[in-house]
Amino acid sequence: MAPSVSTASIGVTGLAVMGRNLARNFARNGYTVAVHNRTPARTRSLIEEFGHEGSFVPAEKPADFVAALERPRRLMIMVKAGGPTDAVIDEFVPLLDPGDIVIDGGNAHFEDTRRREAALREQGIHFVGTGVSGGEEGALHGPSIMPGGSVEAYAALGPMLEKISAHVDGEPCCTHIGSDGAGHFVKMVHNGIEYADMQLIAEAYDLLRRAAGRTPAQIADIFRRWNTGVLDSYLIEITAEILAHTDGETGKPFVDIVADAAEQKGTGRWTVQTALDVAAPVPGIAEAVFARSLSGHTELRAAARQLTGPQVPAAAGQDADRLVDQVEQALYASKIVSYAQGWNMIQAAAEQFGWDIDLGAVAKIWRGGCIIRAGFLGEIRSAYAADPALPTLLADERFSRQLGEAQDAWRAVVTTAVQGSIPTPGFSASLAYYDALRADRLPAALIQAQRDFFGAHTYQRVDREGTFHTEWSGDRSETLM
Numbered sequence: 249m250a251p252s253v254s255t256a257s258i259g260v261t262g263l264a265v266m267g268r269n270l271a272r273n274f275a276r277n278g279y280t281v282a283v284h285n286r287t288p289a290r291t292r293s294l295i296e297e298f299g300h301e302g303s304f305v306p307a308e309k310p311a312d313f314v315a316a317l318e319r320p321r322r323l324m325i326m327v328k329a330g331g332p333t334d335a336v337i338d339e340f341v342p343l344l345d346p347g348d349i350v351i352d353g354g355n356a357h358f359e360d361t362r363r364r365e366a367a368l369r370e371q372g373i374h375f376v377g378t379g380v381s382g383g384e385e386g387a388l389h390g391p392s393i394m395p396g397g398s399v400e401a402y403a404a405l406g407p408m409l410e411k412i413s414a415h416v417d418g419e420p421c422c423t424h425i426g427s428d429g430a431g432h433f434v435k436m437v438h439n440g441i442e443y444a445d446m447q448l449i450a451e452a453y454d455l456l457r458r459a460a461g462r463t464p465a466q467i468a469d470i471f472r473r474w475n476t477g478v479l480d481s482y483l484i485e486i487t488a489e490i491l492a493h494t495d496g497e498t499g500k501p502f503v504d505i506v507a508d509a510a511e512q513k514g515t516g517r518w519t520v521q522t523a524l525d526v527a528a529p530v531p532g533i534a535e536a537v538f539a540r541s542l543s544g545h546t547e548l549r550a551a552a553r554q555l556t557g558p559q560v561p562a563a564a565g566q567d568a569d570r571l572v573d574q575v576e577q578a579l580y581a582s583k584i585v586s587y588a589q590g591w592n593m594i595q596a597a598a599e600q601f602g603w604d605i606d607l608g609a610v611a612k613i614w615r616g617g618c619i620i621r622a623g624f625l626g627e628i629r630s631a632y633a634a635d636p637a638l639p640t641l642l643a644d645e646r647f648s649r650q651l652g653e654a655q656d657a658w659r660a661v662v663t664t665a666v667q668g669s670i671p672t673p674g675f676s677a678s679l680a681y682y683d684a685l686r687a688d689r690l691p692a693a694l695i696q697a698q699r700d701f702f703g704a705h706t707y708q709r710v711d712r713e714g715t716f717h718t719e720w721s722g723d724r725s726e727t728l729m
């Protein structure tokens with residue numbers, strides 16, 4: 249299997265579902281692709297099954313794999329994030345030369361990417377931490393691609409990534425995001441928004457079923473209709489398909505035979521942990537992560553099952569029809585809020601890490617290929633085109649009007665949920681965020697006073713400059729600190 253000449257434009261190591269399909273995507277687009285996997289059986293199976301699709305150079309030994317690559321070498325790693333990625337870097341980097349480009353397309357933590365980029369830069373090697381979204385199908389037919397790293401590396405690599413990415417209106421769903429870990433940061437936030445979107449859709453389903461009395465098959469039809477309006481998106485589309493599916497064994501709706509404990513691999517949790525670090529409030533995303541966590545605590549749930557709450561019969565007739573329309577509006581409004589939080593988080597990190605991220609371009613490359621692809625990303629792109637320094641998407645004229653129009657329905661849905669014992673942490677937290685941001689005054693003033701009372705933590709006044717402390721345990725006089 250050892251190649252005699254260096255003919256491959258790119259090499260992919262790690263040929264599980266993502267790497268294998270990305271390699272095929274490159275080959276189908278006319279590139280010669282060197283392929284390698286720690287366990288050679290995967291390399292052989294790729295060639296046996298799909299070798300006819302394009303030009304592949306299979307290699308079992310790392311040295312042969314590297315020798316197959318044209319210079320500057322472009323070597324893409326598609327293995328499990330964390331230790332395995334470091335192991336692969338340690339194995340391959342000694343075989344590379346200055347100017348070569350190592351691309352990590354796994355779901356790496358952006359801090360790992362910053363560390364790896366700095367270490368490889370010392371050796372003159374470019375490290376491009378790249379977010380890839382779209383799952384198995386997207387990897388093959390066109391994912392959304394979020395490369396970080398240097399401008400120089402993007403010049404040598406970007407055209408290839410753009411070619412294999414999804415395209416919307418002729419534009420590639422790939423752009424250079426920013427230096428070092430920016431690409432993986434943006435991919436992480438994409439996944440955080442993905443969690444929020446999925447939680448909101450799940451809450452909408454629960455309300456339609458329990459409060460509006462619809463069956464899964466009827467809800468599938470409702471979701472299909474919603475998918476032709478403002479909610480048009482991949483996640484709404486697949487939800488309709490799932491809800492229409494019947495279990496072959498029992499004949500029950502498929503959704504009823506799946507255990508109700510949602511798992512997570514970690515990118516949603518990273519988003520929330522990092523949001524705290526960069527001081528970006530993302531309660532919609534956080535509630536989605538915690539809702540998955542809560543669903544998995546079966547013992548906790550079993551212990552609490554005897555707690556009481558109202559049993560409200562499902563609405564019927566026109567009331568149920570009205571509720572269906574209200575849930576659509578509440579879902580759209582909550583979705584706008586989640587995306588606004590995600591974009592604020594990217595904005596905050598860009599400032600902190602010195603990344604020059606084009607916020608409109610992020611919306612542009614998420615319109616196709618990725619899991620959160622949705623019609624309204626075009627509106628987000630337009631919002632940032634109109635004002636690149638927009639402090640929050642909620643302030644954009646179009647979104648602000650839509651939120652205003654949806655809010656009566658949104659409040660009605662949250663009220664119905666609360667009265668009917670239906671947990672809607674995503675809808676409720678999003679509405680609370682909306683109300684908190686627009687409030688003239690928040691009760692945070694009382695919290696500041698409490699902090700000063702028990703810990704002399706000081707406070708600012710609304711009527712003059714300075715930092716103050718009140719002698720709470722003494723004569724209650726105020727001192728300018």
Ligand SMILES: NC(=O)C1=CN([C@@H]2O[C@H](COP(=O)(O)OP(=O)(O)OC[C@H]3O[C@@H](n4cnc5c(N)ncnc54)[C@H](OP(=O)(O)O)[C@@H]3O)[C@@H](O)[C@H]2O)C=CC1
Nearest residue numbers: 262263264265266267286287326327328329332354355383
């Ligand atoms: N699956 C998805 O939908 C998506 C996945 N991703 C990310 O893409 C990457 C690849 O994902 P996926 O294709 O699902 O594969 P997996 O995450 O399941 O990883 C399997 C691959 O990692 C290799 N591997 C594991 N440990 C090591 C090691 N120590 N040294 C060398 N190779 C190792 C395996 O090699 P071997 O065959 O020898 O075991 C195999 O090729 C991951 O980082 C994932 O988070 C990104 C977007 C979507």
Ligand SMILES: O=C(CO)[C@H](O)[C@H](O)COP(=O)(O)O
Nearest residue numbers: 381382511512513514515619
């Ligand atoms: O990266 C992805 C899509 O963009 C994966 O689908 C995502 O990691 C799935 O995450 P989880 O297993 O935590 O639900």
